[in-house]
Amino acid sequence: MKKTILLFAMTTLVAASFAQKKVTSSATVNFDATTKLDALPKAENKTAVASLDTKSGGVAFEVTVKSFSFANPKMQEHFNSTGWMDSDKFPSATFKGKITNLAAVKFTTDGTYTANITGDLTLHGVTKPVTTTAIVVVSGKTITTTSEFNIKVADYGVTGAAIGAGKVSTDPKITVNAEFK
């Protein structure tokens, strides 16, 4: 019985050490909708969940909308309101995609690589395809990924008076930064 338990433990350990799916619950997602008229609409979310499968090239992240922290309370209230992200009804935003040039990204060799990524972003209950690139830095066992892309909020059914007035960008910049160990 002891041998069986030991064998099971060792198998689990070996499987874990060779796991190709890496995850973090402390990825950061920055939202920047600033314009020349207003420098306030920007926020940071430091508790996004992200995953990277170095074998299949699968990438994904999940963001709790209410975890975006703004400096200004009123701005945060607007961001979560029914006129904007409606976060009571749509509490999460998700991305699920793939690295399309996987052969060009050497996850086992230290270096900086550019990954081409395509996938689906679901925001405000609307799913749209997104194509972007990510800078992948491999340093020992740590893989850091950074991706920047803009989204047209109208594509996701987000419209509001502030956008119409030019105080909030129509195509905010989203930056996703994840560190996998």
Place this chain on the structure above:
Amino acid sequence: MWYIFTEKFSDTSDRKAAFTVNAMDLVGEFQKSDSAANNKYREQIITVNGRITEIESAAGDTVANIRMTDTLTASYIIFTFQQQHLQETKQLKVGDSVSIKGSCSGGTYSNILEAEKIEFKRCAINKK
């Protein structure tokens, strides 16, 4: 209007907590009914007492997020600290029993981690 635009979130240390809860009891409440727990706790200032199970570096940051994880289900609570309280995390280590006060962003099920995650922002170590 000028007042509104210059307004900032107050220091969480100065806020009164609406609830004081044990970490694993809170995880249990969210697991039992995600919607009922969200209605009760979301957007509230809450003091959570529990044991640190992980200290996870936030990407691109020199400071860390604190996690309290239910080892049986992998469901967890995660805390990010308010700017003026960031340094407080540096003295913490895994296994420490702490009291953390912060703004609850609510709980959602993570399909990636296959567990319930309860997130807190603008946290501070609760001074007793």
